[in-house]
Amino acid sequence: MTNWPVILNIAKTHLLTKFKSTLTAALGVTFGIASYITLVSFMTGLNTMLDDLILNQTPHVHLYNEIKPTAKQPVALYDDVQQSFQFIHSVKPKQNQKKIHNALPILNYLKEDKNVKGATPQARAQIFYISGSNELGGNLIGVDIMEEVKLSNISDYIVNGKPEDLKNSDSGILLGAGLAEKMSLKIGDRVQVSTVKGDLFPLKIVGIYQSGIADIDNSQSFVNLKTVQRILGETQNYITDINIKLNVIENAPVYSKKLSSLFSITATSVNEANAQFETGTNIRNLITYAVSITLLIVAGFGIYNILNMLIYEKMKDIAILKATGFSGKDVQLIFMSQAMIIGIVGGLLGLVLGFIFSVLIDHASFKTEALPTIDTYPVSFSISYYVIGIVFALISTFIAGYLPSNKARKIDPVKIIRGT
Numbered sequence: 001m002t003n004w005p006v007i008l009n010i011a012k013t014h015l016l017t018k019f020k021s022t023l024t025a026a027l028g029v030t031f032g033i034a035s036y037i038t039l040v041s042f043m044t045g046l047n048t049m050l051d052d053l054i055l056n057q058t059p060h061v062h063l064y065n066e067i068k069p070t071a072k073q074p075v076a077l078y079d080d081v082q083q084s085f086q087f088i089h090s091v092k093p094k095q096n097q098k099k100i101h102n103a104l105p106i107l108n109y110l111k112e113d114k115n116v117k118g119a120t121p122q123a124r125a126q127i128f129y130i131s132g133s134n135e136l137g138g139n140l141i142g143v144d145i146m147e148e149v150k151l152s153n154i155s156d157y158i159v160n161g162k163p164e165d166l167k168n169s170d171s172g173i174l175l176g177a178g179l180a181e182k183m184s185l186k187i188g189d190r191v192q193v194s195t196v197k198g199d200l201f202p203l204k205i206v207g208i209y210q211s212g213i214a215d216i217d218n219s220q221s222f223v224n225l226k227t228v229q230r231i232l233g234e235t236q237n238y239i240t241d242i243n244i245k246l247n248v249i250e251n252a253p254v255y256s257k258k259l260s261s262l263f264s265i266t267a268t269s270v271n272e273a274n275a276q277f278e279t280g281t282n283i284r285n286l287i288t289y290a291v292s293i294t295l296l297i298v299a300g301f302g303i304y305n306i307l308n309m310l311i312y313e314k315m316k317d318i319a320i321l322k323a324t325g326f327s328g329k330d331v332q333l334i335f336m337s338q339a340m341i342i343g344i345v346g347g348l349l350g351l352v353l354g355f356i357f358s359v360l361i362d363h364a365s366f367k368t369e370a371l372p373t374i375d376t377y378p379v380s381f382s383i384s385y386y387v388i389g390i391v392f393a394l395i396s397t398f399i400a401g402y403l404p405s406n407k408a409r410k411i412d413p414v415k416i417i418r419g420t
Contacts, residue, residue, distance in 0.1 A: 029346025037354025161207025339401020
């Protein structure tokens, strides 16, 4: 029967008598785990920030009427020419309304669907922004601003003003930051918008919106839904887009196909809209985990080398232990215990040090005009990283301790005592 108190006492004595070697091994584990925690927390936080920058501005499912050529050309209606070659030149898109047919019933259907977290209507208009002699083209989006706040992070990108200011003003506009800078406008100023028909409408700037994406900030602004309807001379059922937020984002591709078939409308899922971005995210995550695992493996080799040297330095001790009645298994357990003690102590210190480094990065100042709502570097404090770190520390030290300790178990004490 294994006498664990004696084995652990001998293991402790070996560790303390060779304290420098023990400390070096423990620090190898500590800094390996700390580096892993710091790197994966920072890189994951950065990837999440970049994902949110795009995904927060993209609905899970987007409904709209897409302008495209007629699927079935008129010549296909004549049976007499079906067996001949048909040459069709300069095919034009069919005339199609921008507004969604039966938009209000569709919204009611979505609000009753248990898969849908929320749905918001929008009305888009191509307009020109006019201020003095400046004239810039862009988009004006009519929204229910308070519903947008509930279902998206639009309020995080309002750098000046509040969503309530737009809600309470029928002639207010949430102007894109790029437009405001180019036209030297600020909150309280007025800007005129002109429709493609030439109608002019004065709007008061109640807020500045900055998404961090220059193309959007240089052309896009928000007003109340009924304001766009009034500018375009349309009725209250004029809705060009419906943005849907699902309870489970993974259901977006299937649900978009369902809505497209059900309402004969174009439905784009978040996966289709951001296919290239999603590929880039997967590659960044792959690189992050590859580098992190490499750090852990390097730390494991360091532990193995130190323990291997420790065993060779303790050859005489091993011979004495065996000569006094300790079995090969007992000797192996002594050195395995040393390895696991180094792994536990070094791993826990690594978790603490990694957490401290992550907190320091999280509080480091990070200022950029593209992301005005972010003040510090993004860091993810997921508990899973710390669990992976300590588990890997224990596994690596177990393996690093097992290989040299298995050699110690097979050592012949007679040969060592004779010096052969």
